[in-house]
Amino acid sequence: MLTYLLRRLLQGAILIVVLSYLCFYLMTLMPGDPVDMMISSNPKITAEDVERLRKLYGLDQPAYLRYSHWVKDILSGDLGYSRTYRVPVQELLAPRLLNTFILSITALCFSVLIAVPAGVFSALRPGSRFDHFINFISFAGISIPSFWLGIVCIILFAVWIPLFPAGGTLTIQDESTSFGFEVLDRLKYLVLPVLSLSLQQIGRFARYTRSAMQESLRHDYIRTATAKGLSQNRVVWVHGFRNALIPLITVLALSMSSIFSGAIITETVFAYQGVGKLTYDSINSNDYNVAMISFIISVTMVLMMNFLADILYGVADPRIRYV
Amino acid sequence: MMKTFLITVFTISTCTSTLIGCKKGSNFSQKNTVKNELRIGISQEFENLNPLIKTMAATSYIYSMIGRSLVSMGADGKWYPQLAKFIPNLQDGSAKIISHSGKKKIIARWEIIANAKWGDGTPITCDDFALALKVAESPTVSVGEKETYTQVEKIETDPQNPKKCTFTYAKAKWDFYTLGQFYPLPKHLEEAVFAKYGAEKEGYEKNSNYTTNPTLKGLYNGPYFISEVKLGDHVSLTPNPHFYGTPAKIAKIIIKLIPNTGTMEANLRSGTIDMISTLGLSLAEALILDRKVQAEDLPYIVTFTPSVTYEHIDLNLEHPILSDINVRKALLKGLDREGLVKALFEGKQEAALHGISPKDPWYTNDPNYISIHYYSKREAGKLLDAAGWKMSPEGYRFKDGKKLSLVFMTTAGNKTRELVQAFLQNQYKNLGIEIVPKNEPARVLFGETIRKRQFGAMAMFAWVSSPENNPRSTLHSASIPTEKNGWSGQNFMSWSNKENDALLDRLDIEMDAKKRLDLAHKITKLYTEEIPVLPLYYRSDLSVVPKSLKNYQPTGHQYYETNAVENWEL
Numbered sequence: 001m002l003t004y005l006l007r008r009l010l011q012g013a014i015l016i017v018v019l020s021y022l023c024f025y026l027m028t029l030m031p032g033d034p035v036d037m038m039i040s041s042n043p044k045i046t047a048e049d050v051e052r053l054r055k056l057y058g059l060d061q062p063a064y065l066r067y068s069h070w071v072k073d074i075l076s077g078d079l080g081y082s083r084t085y086r087v088p089v090q091e092l093l094a095p096r097l098l099n100t101f102i103l104s105i106t107a108l109c110f111s112v113l114i115a116v117p118a119g120v121f122s123a124l125r126p127g128s129r130f131d132h133f134i135n136f137i138s139f140a141g142i143s144i145p146s147f148w149l150g151i152v153c154i155i156l157f158a159v160w161i162p163l164f165p166a167g168g169t170l171t172i173q174d175e176s177t178s179f180g181f182e183v184l185d186r187l188k189y190l191v192l193p194v195l196s197l198s199l200q201q202i203g204r205f206a207r208y209t210r211s212a213m214q215e216s217l218r219h220d221y222i223r224t225a226t227a228k229g230l231s232q233n234r235v236v237w238v239h240g241f242r243n244a245l246i247p248l249i250t251v252l253a254l255s256m257s258s259i260f261s262g263a264i265i266t267e268t269v270f271a272y273q274g275v276g277k278l279t280y281d282s283i284n285s286n287d288y289n290v291a292m293i294s295f296i297i298s299v300t301m302v303l304m305m306n307f308l309a310d311i312l313y314g315v316a317d318p319r320i321r322y323v
Numbered sequence: 324m325m326k327t328f329l330i331t332v333f334t335i336s337t338c339t340s341t342l343i344g345c346k347k348g349s350n351f352s353q354k355n356t357v358k359n360e361l362r363i364g365i366s367q368e369f370e371n372l373n374p375l376i377k378t379m380a381a382t383s384y385i386y387s388m389i390g391r392s393l394v395s396m397g398a399d400g401k402w403y404p405q406l407a408k409f410i411p412n413l414q415d416g417s418a419k420i421i422s423h424s425g426k427k428k429i430i431a432r433w434e435i436i437a438n439a440k441w442g443d444g445t446p447i448t449c450d451d452f453a454l455a456l457k458v459a460e461s462p463t464v465s466v467g468e469k470e471t472y473t474q475v476e477k478i479e480t481d482p483q484n485p486k487k488c489t490f491t492y493a494k495a496k497w498d499f500y501t502l503g504q505f506y507p508l509p510k511h512l513e514e515a516v517f518a519k520y521g522a523e524k525e526g527y528e529k530n531s532n533y534t535t536n537p538t539l540k541g542l543y544n545g546p547y548f549i550s551e552v553k554l555g556d557h558v559s560l561t562p563n564p565h566f567y568g569t570p571a572k573i574a575k576i577i578i579k580l581i582p583n584t585g586t587m588e589a590n591l592r593s594g595t596i597d598m599i600s601t602l603g604l605s606l607a608e609a610l611i612l613d614r615k616v617q618a619e620d621l622p623y624i625v626t627f628t629p630s631v632t633y634e635h636i637d638l639n640l641e642h643p644i645l646s647d648i649n650v651r652k653a654l655l656k657g658l659d660r661e662g663l664v665k666a667l668f669e670g671k672q673e674a675a676l677h678g679i680s681p682k683d684p685w686y687t688n689d690p691n692y693i694s695i696h697y698y699s700k701r702e703a704g705k706l707l708d709a710a711g712w713k714m715s716p717e718g719y720r721f722k723d724g725k726k727l728s729l730v731f732m733t734t735a736g737n738k739t740r741e742l743v744q745a746f747l748q749n750q751y752k753n754l755g756i757e758i759v760p761k762n763e764p765a766r767v768l769f770g771e772t773i774r775k776r777q778f779g780a781m782a783m784f785a786w787v788s789s790p791e792n793n794p795r796s797t798l799h800s801a802s803i804p805t806e807k808n809g810w811s812g813q814n815f816m817s818w819s820n821k822e823n824d825a826l827l828d829r830l831d832i833e834m835d836a837k838k839r840l841d842l843a844h845k846i847t848k849l850y851t852e853e854i855p856v857l858p859l860y861y862r863s864d865l866s867v868v869p870k871s872l873k874n875y876q877p878t879g880h881q882y883y884e885t886n887a888v889e890n891w892e893l
Contacts (some may be wrong), residue, residue, distance in 0.1 A: 037766065085370045277582060
């Protein structure tokens with residue numbers, strides 16, 4: 001087990017280094033560097049300005065040299081400087097990562113709490129009204145574009161029935177407030193984005209749970225467990241659901257891997273100060289340092305969650321062995 | 324029974340909350356008016372508010388509320404003093420041309436108004452401007468447009484009065500006093516940072532108080548200072564009691580970033596914001612909102628202010644078809660600009676004759692000074708016939724077996740431009756010209772294609788300028804981007820005209836305003852005769868303001884209306 005863990009960690013580290021260089025190199029191939037973007041928006045920039053800024057930003061150096069400088073800075077604890085916002089990357093990213101984490105984890109928990117029982121009950125009564133209803137909600141959730149759903153939520157619950165704010169992360173106020181008030185305030189701003197994000201996830205998770213449960217309930221051990229006289233709850237949750245967990249763990253692990261990557265559309269529609277739009281904008285404006293850190297976080301999360309999923313497979317199904 | 328009960332309860336609760344909600348929504352803005360608070364929505368990102376390194380339009384919009392320069396430009400397009408007591412000029416001797424080592428230079432006496440102070444009460448002196456110049460000159464600081472500062476060679480402070488100083492300018496140019504972007508840095512706060520970190524690459528900007536402690540009152544000298552800033556979300560401003568001018572009347576201003584313009588209206592109606600800035604809506608959205616405001620009698624005014632932003636089509640003069648002046652003339656005569664602005668913009672944007680907007684004192688529409696090409700499909704056809712492009716039965720023109728076909732590029736995803744492109748494609752089809760649209764995302768189009776002059780035949784985009792601006796960077800042959808000059812310069816058309824170059828060179832150094840106007844007219848005449856560019860329209864600046872807001876006057880140029888924020892009143 002220990003050898004397996006160490007091997008996976010080493011593989012992960014190598015993968016991060018290789019992918020980060022690849023990403024860095026691909027970004028340098030994108031048309032227009034930060035100075036080009038500056039020239040296009042300002043006709044007064046002179047040839048001297050261009051040369052000076054390229055030298056200052058290190059853009060006159062080959063990609064591998066720039067990458068090595070970047071790695072050196074990262075290893076020394078300096079995440080770099082955002083050329084778009086003109087502030088250190090850690091100052092820019094830290095609060096946004098926290099906001100994105102809160103939004104994503106809340107939406108994920110809410111979705112799982114609704115989708116998993118709904119999927120299980122739907123699988124227990126295939127063809128029933130409840131099953132049709134869950135199927136309808138699932139397909140609607142998967143099919144409705146999130147930007148449309150977001151705008152509809154704003155119109156419904158912020159304009160027509162002004163129960164929640166149309167956008168933002170927290171109420172803007174100078175006075176310091178109590179922790180409890182801040183939590184409630186944050187919750188108020190979370191309702192609409194979470195609702196908009198969850199509907200899609202509920203649909204996806206419910207469909208996966210339903211099909212995994214249906215598959216699991218067809219096995220001989222379910223018949224045997226029922227024949228042994230076990231209660232329905234025990235048959236469903238201990239024998240059926242546990243065996244349906246493997247595909248669910250995979251889907252959940254993949255979803256968990258994006259909790260720090262942000263939901264760009266939802267964040268943009270609700271003016272939520274998260275990391276998704278920041279990453280998108282940083283790639284668009286060639287803000288290398290921000291884009292690279294976001295990328296490293298994304299890759300690390302995917303690797304970590306896959307790793308976690310592999311371990312959880314063994315917990316859910318003791319027949320799985322690690323060599 | 325139970326079902327009926329639940330439906331009744333649901334209906335009653337929904338209706339009640341709707342009624343409560345509607346009341347809340349309509350009262351929200353009024354509440355802010357009572358609190359004397361104004362929440363402004365912007366859709367463009369803003370950055371660190373250090374005036375030396377700022378590059379974004381939204382940052383300039385915000386900065387004008389918290390920081391002032393020696394001079395600025397008003398809504399009437401005229402320069403006026405801000406921190407300066409007066410604007411030096413050659414006539415009264417407060418500025419003069421000198422000769423130094425055979426080179427003409429200007430020296431000007433500036434005096435800062437007596438009660439000008441930073442937000443912490445420290446007086447603003449010439450040393451603050453000298454520090455700004457010193458920091459801008461440093462090779463380790465990433466000032467974008469360095470010449471804004473380095474046009475001033477030296478600042479000498481009067482030892483008797485630190486508010487008086489002499490600026491020596493590197494070149495003798497008429498616009499030496501247009502220092503609207505030359506901002507001072509608070510020496511008492513920033514000098515130590517520069518001394519400590521100035522030698523490191525980008526060390527100053529990373530450690531400047533604007534980065535590490537942006538709510539420090541002493542960093543700002545405008546009518547407001549920053550009480551809270553969250554990049555990517557909002558900035559809160561509170562009045563600066565040490566402001567030199569009229570005290571700010573609004574107790575609190577919040578500038579809130581709403582990146583999706585589609586939700587701007589919902590944010591306005593829900594009361595999240597009270598007004599939408601000139602950096603908020605697209606024209607299509609403003610037109611729709613304007614109709615709703617009229618129809619529903621909403622408490623807002625949608626303003627459409629003609630601006631100096633010039634939407635146009637650059638023609639590639641190295642293209643074998645477009646190198647023929649007759650074809651270029653035909654393209655302009657076959658373009659119904661008046662029809663375009665009426666059909667697509669309900670007449671809220673003005674058709675352009677050339678690159679100088681009606682807001683600019685150099686503007687002219689006098690046919691004695693410029694060539695005016697009115698829409699005439701018949702004349703356009705004749706010009707094409709004369710150029711050898713004959714109409715075929717299939718509806719397109721051919722010459723030597725080659726079809727009259729032109730690649731037309733613009734920014735993909737920009738709805739307005741794509742609509743204009745479709746409009747023009749249809750107009751040119753009627754003339755027998757095939758237009759092949761080839762659109763690219765903005766970063767590819769501007770970052771690579773246009774910059775390296777690889778846009779085929781036509782490229783549609785806009786230039787943002789300011790009144791009385793020398794168009795050297797877009798029209799001088801030395802500004803044609805080449806590999807040799809690092810693809811700098813914006814003469815993407817490759818327009819090369821010796822007479823025009825000479826006029827542009829003279830324009831900077833002509834001190835007589837009347838003669839300068841004459842030069843500007845001559846440049847415009849060449850521009851309208853040789854047609855390196857197809858003028859389309861001048862954009863309008865759009866904003867939505869509450870009816871209760873008084874003294875709000877959009878400027879239509881890069882010196883935003885926020886330069887007069889102290890006059891705004893709710």
